[in-house]
Amino acid sequence: GENVEQHPSTLSVQEGDSAVIKCTYSDSASNYFPWYKQELGKGPQLIIDIRSNVGEKKDQRIAVTLNKTAKHFSLHITETQPEDSAVYFCAASIYSGYALNFGKGTSLLVTP
Amino acid sequence: DADVTQTPRNRITKTGKRIMLECSQTKGHDRMYWYRQDPGLGLRLIYYSFDVKDINKGEISDGYSVSRQAQAKFSLSLESAIPNQTALYFCATSEAGQETQYFGPGTRLLVL
Numbered sequence: 001g002e003n004v005e006q007h008p009s010t011l012s013v014q015e016g017d018s019a020v021i022k023c024t025y026s027d028s029a030s031n032y033f034p035w036y037k038q039e040l041g042k043g044p045q046l047i048i049d050i051r052s053n054v055g056e057k058k059d060q061r062i063a064v065t066l067n068k069t070a071k072h073f074s075l076h077i078t079e080t081q082p083e084d085s086a087v088y089f090c091a092a093s094i095y096s097g098y099a100l101n102f103g104k105g106t107s108l109l110v111t112p
Numbered sequence: 113d114a115d116v117t118q119t120p121r122n123r124i125t126k127t128g129k130r131i132m133l134e135c136s137q138t139k140g141h142d143r144m145y146w147y148r149q150d151p152g153l154g155l156r157l158i159y160y161s162f163d164v165k166d167i168n169k170g171e172i173s174d175g176y177s178v179s180r181q182a183q184a185k186f187s188l189s190l191e192s193a194i195p196n197q198t199a200l201y202f203c204a205t206s207e208a209g210q211e212t213q214y215f216g217p218g219t220r221l222l223v224l
Contacts, residue, residue: 001171009152032211043116043202043215044155089154093211099145099170100213104154 002027004092006103014111019080021106023090024072030092033066033073034100038087047088048075080110115139116216118203124222125193133188133219135203142208144186146170146178149200149218158201161186162208193223 003026013019025033031052036044050057050064050073057064061080066073077084087107091100116137125131135144146158157170159178167178175197179187190197200220204213 006154034211034213036215041217043204043217045215046212049211099157099160100155101157102147102155104152 002030002092002094002101004090004101004103006090006106008106009104010107010109012109012111013080015080015082017080019077019084019108019110021075021088021090021108022072023074023092023103024070025092025101026071027092027094028068028071029094030101032093033064034091034093035062035064035075036089036091036102038089038105040086044089077108080108082110082112084108085110116203116205116214118201118216118219120219121217122220124224126224127194129193131190131193131221133201133203133221135186135188135216137184137203137205137214137216139205139207139214140183141205141214142183143206144180145204145206145213146176146186146188147202147204147215148172149202155202158188190223193221195223197221198223 005024034049037047038044061078063076087105089105090103119134142163145160147155149155161180177189202218203216206213
């Protein structure tokens with residue numbers, strides 16, 4: 001089955017700096033790659049996603065890049081703010097609407 | 113997301129007891145999922161259902177069972193709880209043909 005590796009497991013940055021979280025996947029058939037943000041005491045929420053026919057997608061301070069050849073994708077957060085502090089999960093799915101395979105999560109701390 | 117609710121939010125039980133976790137959604141989605149979250153292990157899929165008559169095992173279904181009572185309701189049961197089932201449990205939903213999954217607030221379960 002699909003195996004998703006996520007690094008780093010913890011990340012601490014100063015407010016205003018950029019944060020990058022990287023994931024690799026094993027199944028070349030995977031074609032959908034979402035990123036979820038989980039705040040303390042809440043369920044994960046989708047923040048951005050990318051499909052395999054696109055190399056990069058941006059939404060304000062958040063961007064995701066995908067390298068299908070290398071089978072890795074990354075989340076980039078620019079101009080980080082304290083409210084960006086949360087656990088971030090990457091995931092991969094083989095086809096539309098199928099169950100997601102999640103990475104183990106990255107705990108991001110943004111210090112003022 | 114308030115459209116996906118889980119009950120109870122917290123539960124303490126003893127080894128060997130039967131316990132049921134319930135999930136309800138008002139999104140009108142056909143697809144529902146149960147995930148388990150453990151520290152450092154991310155989210156792992158237990159069971160999923162693509163419609164009322166469809167039940168599928170996920171990565172870690174042993175020791176669990178589910179019931180899809182209606183489109184809006186998906187329950188997870190632990191027939192005989194054991195301590196290593198202590199975890200945070202999340203229900204999620206998605207629309208048929210759409211990748212985005214919407215998570216409930218979670219149920220924190222402690223098995224003594």
